[in-house]
Amino acid sequence: MAKTQILNERSLQLLKALVERYISDGQPVGSRVLSKDSKINLSPATIRNVMSDLEDLGLIHSPHTSAGRVPTVSGYRLFVDSLLTVKPLESNDLSRLHQGLKEREGSSDVISIASRLLSDLTKMAGVVTLPRREVVYLRHIEFLPLSNTRVLVIFVTNEQEVHNKIIHTSRVLSPAELQQAANYLNAVYAGHSLASVKEALLKDLQDDQEQVNQSMLDAVRMAQLAFDQNNEKEDYVLTGETNLMGFSELSNMDQLKKLFEAFSQKQTVIHLLDQCMKADGVQIYIGEESGYRPFDHCSLVTSSYSVGDQVVGVLGVIGPTRMAYEKIIPFVDVTAKLLGAALNPKSSTPS
Amino acid sequence: MAKTQILNERSLQLLKALVERYISDGQPVGSRVLSKDSKINLSPATIRNVMSDLEDLGLIHSPHTSAGRVPTVSGYRLFVDSLLTVKPLESNDLSRLHQGLKEREGSSDVISIASRLLSDLTKMAGVVTLPRREVVYLRHIEFLPLSNTRVLVIFVTNEQEVHNKIIHTSRVLSPAELQQAANYLNAVYAGHSLASVKEALLKDLQDDQEQVNQSMLDAVRMAQLAFDQNNEKEDYVLTGETNLMGFSELSNMDQLKKLFEAFSQKQTVIHLLDQCMKADGVQIYIGEESGYRPFDHCSLVTSSYSVGDQVVGVLGVIGPTRMAYEKIIPFVDVTAKLLGAALNPKSSTPS
DNA sequence: ATTAGCACTCCATGAATGCGAGTGCCAGCC
DNA sequence: GGCTGGCACTCGCATTCATGGAGTGCTAAT
Numbered sequence: 001m002a003k004t005q006i007l008n009e010r011s012l013q014l015l016k017a018l019v020e021r022y023i024s025d026g027q028p029v030g031s032r033v034l035s036k037d038s039k040i041n042l043s044p045a046t047i048r049n050v051m052s053d054l055e056d057l058g059l060i061h062s063p064h065t066s067a068g069r070v071p072t073v074s075g076y077r078l079f080v081d082s083l084l085t086v087k088p089l090e091s092n093d094l095s096r097l098h099q100g101l102k103e104r105e106g107s108s109d110v111i112s113i114a115s116r117l118l119s120d121l122t123k124m125a126g127v128v129t130l131p132r133r134e135v136v137y138l139r140h141i142e143f144l145p146l147s148n149t150r151v152l153v154i155f156v157t158n159e160q161e162v163h164n165k166i167i168h169t170s171r172v173l174s175p176a177e178l179q180q181a182a183n184y185l186n187a188v189y190a191g192h193s194l195a196s197v198k199e200a201l202l203k204d205l206q207d208d209q210e211q212v213n214q215s216m217l218d219a220v221r222m223a224q225l226a227f228d229q230n231n232e233k234e235d236y237v238l239t240g241e242t243n244l245m246g247f248s249e250l251s252n253m254d255q256l257k258k259l260f261e262a263f264s265q266k267q268t269v270i271h272l273l274d275q276c277m278k279a280d281g282v283q284i285y286i287g288e289e290s291g292y293r294p295f296d297h298c299s300l301v302t303s304s305y306s307v308g309d310q311v312v313g314v315l316g317v318i319g320p321t322r323m324a325y326e327k328i329i330p331f332v333d334v335t336a337k338l339l340g341a342a343l344n345p346k347s348s349t350p351s
Numbered sequence: 352m353a354k355t356q357i358l359n360e361r362s363l364q365l366l367k368a369l370v371e372r373y374i375s376d377g378q379p380v381g382s383r384v385l386s387k388d389s390k391i392n393l394s395p396a397t398i399r400n401v402m403s404d405l406e407d408l409g410l411i412h413s414p415h416t417s418a419g420r421v422p423t424v425s426g427y428r429l430f431v432d433s434l435l436t437v438k439p440l441e442s443n444d445l446s447r448l449h450q451g452l453k454e455r456e457g458s459s460d461v462i463s464i465a466s467r468l469l470s471d472l473t474k475m476a477g478v479v480t481l482p483r484r485e486v487v488y489l490r491h492i493e494f495l496p497l498s499n500t501r502v503l504v505i506f507v508t509n510e511q512e513v514h515n516k517i518i519h520t521s522r523v524l525s526p527a528e529l530q531q532a533a534n535y536l537n538a539v540y541a542g543h544s545l546a547s548v549k550e551a552l553l554k555d556l557q558d559d560q561e562q563v564n565q566s567m568l569d570a571v572r573m574a575q576l577a578f579d580q581n582n583e584k585e586d587y588v589l590t591g592e593t594n595l596m597g598f599s600e601l602s603n604m605d606q607l608k609k610l611f612e613a614f615s616q617k618q619t620v621i622h623l624l625d626q627c628m629k630a631d632g633v634q635i636y637i638g639e640e641s642g643y644r645p646f647d648h649c650s651l652v653t654s655s656y657s658v659g660d661q662v663v664g665v666l667g668v669i670g671p672t673r674m675a676y677e678k679i680i681p682f683v684d685v686t687a688k689l690l691g692a693a694l695n696p697k698s699s700t701p702s
Numbered sequence: 703a704t705t706a707g708c709a710c711t712c713c714a715t716g717a718a719t720g721c722g723a724g725t726g727c728c729a730g731c732c
Numbered sequence: 733g734g735c736t737g738g739c740a741c742t743c744g745c746a747t748t749c750a751t752g753g754a755g756t757g758c759t760a761a762t
Contacts, residue, residue, distance in 0.1 A: 048756065066754055
C-alpha cells in the first residue's frame with residue numbers, strides 16, 4: 001500500500017525517461033546519464049534512490065551490479081499504458097500508406113500490400129490476417145463432373161470470394177443432372193447467408209423425403225457436402241520476418257528458431273491474433289505477456305480492422321520488446337483504418 | 352599436366368575418406384585421424400604429403416596452419432561426381448514416403464506433403480515447385496456480374512484447377528448476357544488448349560467484325576481479357592527452413608538473413624529451380640556453384656518430377672554444404688518419382 | 703528530502719601463458 | 733623412389749591475471 005504511493009509524479013517521469021532512453025540506445029541506463037537528461041534536475045544519487053524504489057516495484061531491473069537499469073515487462077507495460085506520448089505519424093510514412101492502400105481492388109492483394117507496408121516502414125515484421133466476415137452470403141454455385149462420383153464444386157460468396165472443393169456423390173451423376181442441381185440451388189438459395197442455407201438444406205432434406213423429387217434431393221445432398229466443414233482455416237500474411245534477424249535482442253539462434261517455427265506452424269500466431277480481434281483498438285503484448293514462449297522476447301502491437309462496422313481481421317507489427325512504441329502504435333492504428341477503408345467497396349469514392 | 356596425374360587411386364581414396372569424415376564429424380580432419388581410418392594403411396606423414404598435393408589442386412583447404420583439412424567446393428564436386436557411394440534409402444524413410452504420397456487427391460495438398468516429407472526426414476529444408484503443365488486445357492468458364500462493368504471470371508483448366516480473375520467490360524452486361532456468353536464459350540472452346548483458344552479468339556474477333564453478332568463479340572472480348580496475362584507466376588512450397596537455423600555452418604546471422612530473404616522474395620529460388628528443371632535426373636549445386644550469393648554456404652540437391660512423360664516441376668533439399676550427399680541424393684530421387692506417380696491420375700491403381 | 707563522497711562490485715578488455723592439434727620438412731629406411 | 737619417424741614450428745583456444753571503467757549502495761552532511 002505504502003509502496004504504491006511512492007509512484008509519485010517524479011518517479012513516473014524518471015521511469016519514462018529511463019524507458020525512452022533505453023529504447024533509443026539499447027544500453028542499460030545508469031543514474032548519471034539520466035541526471036544529465038534535460039528534463040531532469042536531480043543528482044545521480046537521488047536518482048539512484050528512486051531507481052531503487054522502481055526496482056523494488058519490479059518495474060526496472062539490473063542485469064548485474066555495475067550495470068545500469070533496464071525496463072522489465074511491467075515497466076514497459078506501465079510506460080505504454082500511462083506514460084507514453086504518441087508521436088503523430090511521419091508525413092511521408094502516411095503518404096506511403098495512402099498510396100499503397102488506396103483504390104486497390106482484389107482483396108487478397110491489398111492484404112499482402114498492407115503487410116508489406118507494415119514491415120517495410122517499421123523495419124520489423126508485419127502481419128495481417130485475412131478478412132473474415134461473420135455473415136457469408138451464397139452468391140453462386142456450380143458443379144463440374146470429374147471421374148466417377150467425384151464432383152468439383154465451385155461456389156462464390158460475398159460478391160467475389162471463390163471457393164472450390166471436391167466432393168464424392170453417392171451415385172454417378174450426368175453433367176445435365178449436375179447442371180440442373182446447380183440451377184435449383186442458385187434459384188432457391190442464392191443471396192441467403194450460408195448459415196441459413198445450411199439450416200434450410202436440412203429442412204429440405206426431411207421434407208423432400210416424402211415428395212421424392214430425386215433431382216432436388218441430389219442437389220440438396222451435394223450442397224450439404226459442399227458446405228460441410230467449410231470452416232476455412234484462418235490464415236494470415238506475414239512479411240519482413242527477416243527484419244527480425246537484425247535485432248541483437250533476438251540474436252540467440254535458439255530463440256529465433258522457436259520464433260520462426262511458430263511463424264511457419266501458424267497456429268500459435270493465429271491464437272494470439274484471435275485474442276487481439278476480440279478487443280477494440282490497438283492491443284499490445286509485451287514480452288511474456290502473450291503467454292506463448294516463442295514470443296517471450298518480442299512485442300506485438302496489433303489493431304483489429306473493420307469493413308463497415310464489422311470487425312473482420314487483425315493486423316500488427318512484431319518486433320523486439322525494445323521498440324519505439326510511440327511511433328509503432330499510431331502506425332498500426334492508421335494502417336488498420338486505411339486497410340478497412342480500402343476493403344470497403346461502398347466507401348470507394350470515385351475520384 | 353603432370354599434376355593431374357597425381358590424382359591416382361590412392362589420392363582419390365584419401366580424398367573420399369577425408370570428405371566422408373568431414374561430413375560426419377564437422378571438424379577439419381588431420382592426417383592422424385585419416386591414418387587411423389580402417390581402409391587406409393599409411394602413416395600420417397605420407398598422408399600429409401598427399402594432402403599437400405590435394406591442396407595444391409584446390410580440392411581441400413586448411414582453415415589455418417595447425418588445423419586439419421576441409422573439402423573445398425571442387426573437392427565436394429569431385430566427391431559427388433566420382434567418389435560417392437550412394438546408400439539405398441532406409442526402409443522406414445521409404446515407407447514414410449510411400450505412406451505420405453500414395454493415394455492422395457487434390458494436387459495442392461500433395462505438393463506440401465511432399466515438401467514436408469523432404470524437410471522432416473532430412474532435417475533440412477524441403478522445396479517443391481508447383482506442377483506446371485505445358486499444355487493447359489480449358490474445361491469450363493463462368494461469368495458473374497459485380498458492380499458496373501466489373502465481372503468476375505471463373506474458369507477451370509485441366510480437370511480441376513480453378514482460377515478466378517476480375518475483368519472490366521466495355522459496357523454493362525446483364526446477367527443473362529453474361530450467361531449467354533459463357534454458354535457460347537463453353538460450347539465452342541471447352542476441351543481445347545488454352546493456347547489454341549487464345550489464337551482462335553483472335554481469329555473470331557476479326558471474322559465477327561463483319562457478322563456483327565453482338566453477344567458472341569462480347570463473349571470473345573471477355574474471354575480475351577480473362578486469359579490475358581494468365582501467366583501464373585511460378586511458385587513453390589518451402590518447408591523446414593527453420594531446420595537450417597540449427598546448423599553451425601549457417602549460424603552467421605548475416606548469411607542466414609540473406610538466405611531467408613531470398614526464400615521470401617522467391618525470385619532467386621525460382622530461377623535456381625528453373626535451371627534444375629531443364630536437366631534430367633538429380634542435379635546438385637554445391638556452395639557458390641549456384642551463382643547466387645545467398646546460397647554460397649548451402650548445397651541444393653534437386654530432381655525434376657514428371658507426370659506421365661512430361662516434366663512438370665522440381666523438388667529438392669536445401670542444406671549446408673556439409674551434408675550427407677550419399678543419403679540425400681537417393682532420397683530426392685525417390686521422392687521425385689513418388690510425387691510424379693501420386694500426381695498422375697492414370698496410374699492410380701484401385702486397391 | 704537531497705546531495706556529495708566513498709568503498710565496493712562487476713564487466714570488459716587485453717596481455718601472458720600453456721596446451722593440444724596439426725603441419726612441413728628432413729633424414730633415414732626399405 | 734616412395735614411405736616413414738622424428739622434430740621444430742605455427743596457430744588457435746582456453747585460462748589466468750591485472751587493469752580500468754561504469755555504476756551502485758550506503759552514509760554522513762546539508
